[in-house]
Amino acid sequence: MSYLYPRLIGGRAQQLFDEFAAVPSPNDLVDRARTHDDSAVYVATGGARVPVEKLSALSTAVRDLAREHGFPHKAQRAGEFDVALARLLHRSMEVMPAEAAAREMWAFLSLVLLPDVAYWRFPAPPGDRVMHTDITRHVFGRLWWRADLIHDLAREDPYEVLEILGEADFDQVYSRRKQIGASPTIVRNLIRVWSELRENGELALVNDRQAFRNTLMVLNRVVPFLSLNALDDHALVGELRRIARQAIGRMQS
Amino acid sequence: MSRIAYPYLRPASSTVDAQPWRLLLGEEEVELPESLDGWDYNLDLRLRREVQVDGEAIREQCRLPAGAPLALSVVWYSTGSGLRGRSAFERLDGRGYATHHLDLTIAGAEVGGVLSIDTLLVVPEALAEVDALAPHRAGSMLWEHRSEIRLQGGASQFPIAVVDFGPSTLPDTAAWHLEVSGSMDSAAMGSLLLLVNERNKAVAEAFSRAGKPRQADSLVLSAVYADVARTMVEHALSREDFVDDANYGEETLGALMLDVFRQMFGARTIKDVRLRMQDSPSLMATEMQAAVGIFGGDS
Numbered sequence: 001m002s003y004l005y006p007r008l009i010g011g012r013a014q015q016l017f018d019e020f021a022a023v024p025s026p027n028d029l030v031d032r033a034r035t036h037d038d039s040a041v042y043v044a045t046g047g048a049r050v051p052v053e054k055l056s057a058l059s060t061a062v063r064d065l066a067r068e069h070g071f072p073h074k075a076q077r078a079g080e081f082d083v084a085l086a087r088l089l090h091r092s093m094e095v096m097p098a099e100a101a102a103r104e105m106w107a108f109l110s111l112v113l114l115p116d117v118a119y120w121r122f123p124a125p126p127g128d129r130v131m132h133t134d135i136t137r138h139v140f141g142r143l144w145w146r147a148d149l150i151h152d153l154a155r156e157d158p159y160e161v162l163e164i165l166g167e168a169d170f171d172q173v174y175s176r177r178k179q180i181g182a183s184p185t186i187v188r189n190l191i192r193v194w195s196e197l198r199e200n201g202e203l204a205l206v207n208d209r210q211a212f213r214n215t216l217m218v219l220n221r222v223v224p225f226l227s228l229n230a231l232d233d234h235a236l237v238g239e240l241r242r243i244a245r246q247a248i249g250r251m252q253s
Numbered sequence: 254m255s256r257i258a259y260p261y262l263r264p265a266s267s268t269v270d271a272q273p274w275r276l277l278l279g280e281e282e283v284e285l286p287e288s289l290d291g292w293d294y295n296l297d298l299r300l301r302r303e304v305q306v307d308g309e310a311i312r313e314q315c316r317l318p319a320g321a322p323l324a325l326s327v328v329w330y331s332t333g334s335g336l337r338g339r340s341a342f343e344r345l346d347g348r349g350y351a352t353h354h355l356d357l358t359i360a361g362a363e364v365g366g367v368l369s370i371d372t373l374l375v376v377p378e379a380l381a382e383v384d385a386l387a388p389h390r391a392g393s394m395l396w397e398h399r400s401e402i403r404l405q406g407g408a409s410q411f412p413i414a415v416v417d418f419g420p421s422t423l424p425d426t427a428a429w430h431l432e433v434s435g436s437m438d439s440a441a442m443g444s445l446l447l448l449v450n451e452r453n454k455a456v457a458e459a460f461s462r463a464g465k466p467r468q469a470d471s472l473v474l475s476a477v478y479a480d481v482a483r484t485m486v487e488h489a490l491s492r493e494d495f496v497d498d499a500n501y502g503e504e505t506l507g508a509l510m511l512d513v514f515r516q517m518f519g520a521r522t523i524k525d526v527r528l529r530m531q532d533s534p535s536l537m538a539t540e541m542q543a544a545v546g547i548f549g550g551d552s
Contacts, residue, residue, distance in 0.1 A: 002294055002362055007414075009448065010432050011422045038420030041448060043412040096294045097334035098365025101443045102412075103434060132434050135443075178502055182330065182337040224257050226392035229339050230326035230375045235391040238379060 002096045003050035004042050007104030008111060012039030013131050016111040020130075026120035027072035033059060037112045043102075058092055059113050066117045075121055079167070082143055087159045089140060090147035097148060106141035107132035114140070136174040146170055149187045161191045169212050176216055179223045185236065186228055190215075193240045197248070206251045214247040261388035264314040269374055269396045270305040276402075277301065285370075288403035298359040298368070298402075300340075306374065309349040311395060316384035317376075322346050323395070324377035325353055332442045332504040333365020333404065344377060366442035367504060370400045412442070415457055418450040428453040429477055431484045437494050437507030444506040447481060472548055479547040485513050486541060490527050497523045517544040 008016075023029055035055040042049055063071070065084055070076040099105060110118035110130040118139045122129040128137040135141040151158040165173075173181045180186055194212065197203050203211055222228075222243065228236055274285040277299040285300070304325055312321050327341040340357040355372070374396040380389040388395060419425040428450055435444040451457045459466060459473035466474060489495040489510035501507030517540075518526050530537045 007446065009421065009423070009430075009446075010434055015422060039422045041414040041416040041421075041446075043414045043446065096362045096365075097336050098294065098331065098363075098442075101333060101335050101365075101440065102446075103439075103443055104432070104446065134435070134439075177335065182335055184336065185338065222390075225259050225261075225394065226390055227326070227328060227371075227373050227375055227394050227397075228392050229328040229337055230324070230342070230373045230394075231377060231392050232342055235378045239391045242379070 001048070001094055002099075003048055003054065003094050004099060005050050005093075005095055005105045006037070006040035006042055006108050006112075007102055008037060008108040008132065009039045009041060009104065010132060012037065013104070013107040013111055016115070017127060017131055020111070020115060020119060021124070023119070025072060026116045026123070029116035029119055032115055034112050035059070037108070040108050040112060054094075055113060061088055061092060062114055062117055066120060071117065071120050078121070081121070082167070083162050085140070086143035086147040086162055089144045090151060090159070093144065095144075100141070100144055100148070101135070103132040103135055103138070103141070106135060106138045109140050110138065136171070136177070142170075142174075145174075149173070149181065149184045150191060151184075152188055161188070161195070164191050164195050165212075166209075168209060172213050172216050176220055179220055180216060183229050185233070186240075189233060189236050190219075190240055190244075193237060193244055196241075197244060202245070202248060206248055211244075211248050211251060214251060215244045218243050218247045259388075259394070261390075261393055262315045262386050263388070263395055264311040266396065268307040268310045268314065271372060271398055272303045274370065274400050275301045285400055285402055287401075292361075292404045294361045294365065296361045298361065298364075299357075300359070300370070301354070301356050302372070304353045304355060304372065305350070306345060306353060307350045308345055311374070315395065316387045317380070318383065320346070321380060321383070322377050324375055325355065326373045326375055326377075327355060327357055328371045328373060329359055329364070330369045330371075331364035331404075332367045332440055334363060335440055335443075336363055338363060342377075365404055366440075368402050368404055370402070371397055372400075373397045412445075413447045413449060413460065415449045415451050415460060417452060418448075419452060423448065423450070425450075425452060428456040429480070431481050433485070433488045433506075435506055437492065437499070437501055437510070438505050441504055441506045441509040445485075445509075447477075475548050479542055479545045482513055482517065482545050483538065483541045485510055486517060487530075489514060490523070490530055495523060517541055 020029065035052045062085065065081065065088060069081040075081060107130070118130050119125065121139050125139070128134040129139050135145060147159055147162065150161050152161070173187060198208070226239070228239060231239065275282050276285050306323070306325070308323055311323065312319060323345040325341070325343045325345065326339060328337065328339050330337045340359050341355050343353055343355065345351070345353065359368070373394055376388050376391060376393040376395070379391045383389045418427055423430050430448045432446040432448060433444060449456055449460050456473055456477065459470035462470050463474060495507065495510060499507060501511060514523065
């Protein structure tokens with residue numbers, strides 16, 4: 001089952017963002033959390049609208065997770081919270097990628113359903129953390145997409161590789177969204193190759209993050225004339241390994 | 254697909270011949286249409302096509318060994334989800350001239366907006382000890398063909414929501430509102446949302462009958478489309494990053510804005526039109542009415 005989620009229209013998002021800027025503590029936003037807003041709309045695409053009970057259950061689960069990580073006080077182990085939240089959102093929202101690509105849907109989550117958690121995770125946030133401007137920066141949207149790109153149902157734990165790449169590395173993938181980040185198959189196999197290179201000690205003599213960035217740059221250059229998406233996993237891993245080693249080799253020479 | 258200089262030999266296009274894609278809708282099979290009205294995420298897309306490949310000629314023209322592996326693959330990209338995936342993969346090892354039947358399903362839950370479907374003939378694995386000019390890396394593309402289908406919104410390029418403006422932050426007597434958000438590089442499908450006020454019977458009914466409009470509905474729709482186009486151009490011109498020498502990616506908001514701009518103003522530069530907009534906004538509004546052919550554009 002997949003659901004359509006409400007989308008918060010821009011004017012209302014801006015209004016709430018301005019209002020919440022004056023709120024001193026995320027705890028004061030608990031009472032502002034709602035499952036409905038008069039300026040949240042559903043698009044005309046067919047499909048089931050998310051039931052209010054499901055929205056309530058989602059907000060309760062996210063709030064419980066936040067409390068485990070320090071809410072309403074300063075966030076503890078923010079990276080760990082993000083990984084756990086990525087799993088939770090992706091597992092429980094039952095939303096399709098084309099719906100999850102709508103930025104206004106995420107603005108509904110951060111400004112209507114869970115403003116307390118959003119403003120706790122990013123106190124005094126810049127607009128792109130909670131508004132409808134950039135999914136790759138959004139407090140919740142970026143995590144759902146991270147989980148969607150790496151989840152692998154063939155693994156016992158489909159989200160096992162969430163912890164292999166950090167936030168900065170994912171930002172690099174996202175910044176090449178059209179060429180590389182659009183393809184879960186490439187992202188999953190790239191993480192697999194990276195994990196393997198790390199275990200083999202092939203990254204020991206280079207800066208890991210810089211090596212990853214260089215690998216993405218080489219990958220970006222070959223994508224116009226190599227269709228990596230057309231390959232089966234075996235051939236894809238071989239080509240990704242070759243590209244990564246090429247990038248690492250250049251750093252060592 | 255954009256033209257690029259491939260760093261390897263490619264065969265003549267006559268070595269591959271593809272029949273049009275056929276779309277299976279229940280028991281019915283039709284040629285892939287430009288758009289699929291009424292589609293939703295629950296409808297998977299089942300597609301078939303035949304492709305004739307002259308493997309022998311391809312290997313010869315690309316200086317590949319006689320038994321070099323080739324594969325037909327189908328890769329899709331959805332502007333709605335921003336995802337890319339593979340739906341078919343058939344190896345053509347050692348075959349000469351043959352007909353191949355591609356039969357695939359693309360999950361509705363993964364796609365939306367405009368769906369590009371690329372049929373590709375590739376080298377499926379890295380080849381050692383071949384001619385230096387031969388396509389030897391895995392994924393080398395020897396032939397490709399792109400088809401497109403618009404899934405959401407029928408002829409519209411972005412989603413539409415019919416809602417009650419009354420309790421919203423929008424003026425409750427307005428008839429429609431175009432939401433535009435995101436940078437010029439963001440996906441057009443996720444950046445635009447046309448809101449139609451269900452309280453306004455004339456416009457709400459016109460949209461409900463958009464597939465088969467009466468004359469009165471056509472006039473309303475024409476006014477909406479003209480206003481939407483004008484709003485998009487005005488939005489684009491208000492942004493500093495909408496400039497003449499920008500290179501916007503496919504299906505981005507910038508590319509869509511530029512497309513609308515070109516349809517309205519032809520070869521005129523953005524700089525020129527922006528200045529004109531500042532000097533004579535009312536005349537520009539009239540020029541845009543004419544450019545979109547409001548109410549049929551009869552004179």
